Amino acid sequence: xxxxxxxxxxxxxxxxxxxxxxxxxxxxxxxxxxxxxxxxxxxxxxxxxxxxxxxxxxxxxxxxxxxxxxxxxxxxxxxxxxxxxxxxxxxxxxxxxxxxxxxxxxxxxxxxxxxxxxxxxxxxxxxxxxxxxxxxxxxxxxxxxxxxxxxxxxxxxxxxxxxxxxxxxxxxxxxxxxxxxxxxxxxxxxxxxxxxxxxxx
Numbered sequence: 001x002x003x004x005x006x007x008x009x010x011x012x013x014x015x016x017x018x019x020x021x022x023x024x025x026x027x028x029x030x031x032x033x034x035x036x037x038x039x040x041x042x043x044x045x046x047x048x049x050x051x052x053x054x055x056x057x058x059x060x061x062x063x064x065x066x067x068x069x070x071x072x073x074x075x076x077x078x079x080x081x082x083x084x085x086x087x088x089x090x091x092x093x094x095x096x097x098x099x100x101x102x103x104x105x106x107x108x109x110x111x112x113x114x115x116x117x118x119x120x121x122x123x124x125x126x127x128x129x130x131x132x133x134x135x136x137x138x139x140x141x142x143x144x145x146x147x148x149x150x151x152x153x154x155x156x157x158x159x160x161x162x163x164x165x166x167x168x169x170x171x172x173x174x175x176x177x178x179x180x181x182x183x184x185x186x187x188x189x190x191x192x193x194x195x196x197x198x199x200x201x
Contacts, residue, residue, distance in 0.1 A: 013056040019046035129159030
């Protein structure tokens with residue numbers, strides 16, 4: 001019996017198997033997993049090729065088709081890509097709506113509420129530059145220049161062409177007496193990140 005070794009990076013992904021006819025997948029286990037290829041076929045309900053899908057919260061699903069499970073041992077490692085939460089238009093519209101609401105709250109002077117809402121959007125779409133730009137503006141209005149600078153730094157990290165974030169970053173650095181050679185800053189939430197002259201966070 002040939003063995004089937006399934007791993008993922010990061011680990012702890014659910015493994016689902018199904019035949020290639022569109023039948024609903026069935027859960028085989030959690031990575032890392034080593035099993036017999038015939039066990040995977042039996043669960044999928046087929047003696048032919050199967051589709052193996054890796055699922056993990058916060059990551060895009062990854063699929064691999066195995067066409068021949070009989071002759072030799074098979075090992076698959078799925079490299080899972082982190083999900084931005086914006087893979088469909090409905091999710092994108094939801095994020096945009098909340099960003100507009102955060103801006104409305106800022107205009108109404110409800111800065112704490114706006115910051116809380118922006119933090120929720122950040123958790124759902126952590127690579128969206130506009131979130132950190134809004135946070136930077138709120139911190140600036142709250143007279144928290146260092147926190148504002150940190151937020152603008154992250155905004156620029158995710159969108160190096162964000163002219164407004166760059167302008168505010170430079171303005172705040174000048175007012176705080178911080179030079180571009182200062183290599184490290186604290187991002188909102190306390191996460192250490194390189195300065196804007198480095199690579200991606």
